[in-house]
Amino acid sequence: MKTYDIVIVGGGPAGLAAAVAAKEQGIDKILILERDAELGGILNQCIHNGFGLHTFQEELTGPEYAGRFIDQVKELGIPYLLHTMVLHIDHRKRVTYVNQQDGMCQIQAKSLILAMGCRERSRGALNIPGYRPAGIFSAGTAQRLVNMEGYLPGKKVVILGSGDIGLIMARRMTLEGAQVEAVAELMPYSGGLKRNIVQCLDDFQIPLLLSHTVVRIEGKERLRSVTLAQVGQDRKPIPGTERTYECDTLLLSVGLVPENELSRETGMKMNPVTAGPVVDEKLSTDIRGIFACGNVLHVHDLVDYVSEEAGAAGKNAAEYVKRDHDQPEEGKTAPYEFEQEPGESAPIEIVVRGGVRYTVPALIHARPPKEDVTIRFRVGNVYRNCYVAVYVDEERILRRKKQIMAPGEMETVVVKKELLTGQTQTVTVCIEEA
């Protein structure tokens, strides 16, 4: 069995940044496994601009942003396999993949970085009643058809869900000559970024119908119409508010779900809120030597943060390979618990309260940690004029005023390493009203 220091599952923005960071730490035996025909992942179909303001201080399109990292991977001579599907990984960091060149292959990694990204929630997950005609696409599928394959999937469009991809596609379809009738959003606020509402809907006078959903789909061969209705506070349709829109296309932009089928096969601990693995401050899962980063861990709003997080995962994986790696123990069937040295105290738990849905990381092992701990989180509702507060045990160490916080935008706080001592038991992140 071939052995690699670090195997990276996924050649999108997370996998690329992790690979570059690991290589820069002096790790040479790296392999990136990518199922698509090229590196870059979903960025290749995100042809709109707005990427890279944090990383490169300039505004790039998705393919340009990916191109910067692909160039680095190529310049550094990091090996990668395309058209390669990973079928299985296990807790001993053995990876089974298949491609046309090698057939089915098994390789051993000293460290594994999970960077599989996420995928779109589908119609099936929503229980929309009605027929199943042609013309119903996830927004990302439509994006790929238009931007990479050169097809316009429809002429008259209704979009359900105001996630960023839906907003971006409202503009894209409009520019390509389609008529976008409306964007309907179940919630009383948009899940997308403000800039996208302004640039993709307002610029083209496309109505955003908040607290609306699809209640009927008509058409047998091809979609003929969808019926939207207003919903009440219980998110149930209000009878009498139905309005039918003739259209040939319905795009669904109703959320992203981390793609963790492979992760689950290892038996690693998962977070039911993010649908991603539970990780510590080193982005290590509870299986020694397996790290996770990017949208497989939790869905990000900005690719810049993915690159930053993945860079940290790559660096930490490199350190693990250099210092901590031990040979996989044959015959051990249960996953390892989070590493805990003899005599070492239990990890610091990161507790969420008052509107914070989750944090990444969920726990902190080293005390004090080697570096300040970046905690990323999302809130569960729209909050105006409130405070993000961080407590170390009972003591408040940070309180930052926020004019607005919304579920669509990821928030970040940094906890200074020296504040976390041997006695620290919990770090609490919460929203406090003014």
Place this chain on the structure above:
Amino acid sequence: MEIRKLTCIGCPMGCALSVTMEGKEVKSIEGYTCKRGKDYAAKEVTNPRRIVTSTVRISQGVLPVVSVKTKEDIPKEKILDCMHALDGIQVTAPVRIGDVIIDDIAGTGVALVATKNVEAS
């Protein structure tokens, strides 16, 4: 005095901007958190501009289309002119990021450039 409320599009923060105008003159700008935001607000009320991104057909490439953008932002009212101008354009692979597809798109004085490397098939 007129107060115009805007949402900054410079970055995903989406700062709520408030511009006080007197006729066509900007009197004051509030709500920005960086220089970009201030510049955007001033520009958006006097001369709104956008970067346009799209695709053009490519022959003999590994993909049928290559993504493009206006190298700089163009006047907002020129967006559809720009789309019409790139309709029917066909380039031949290989194309590299930054390659100029059209020198001056829709009389804006701004070039249309490729944003993706597409290899020849």
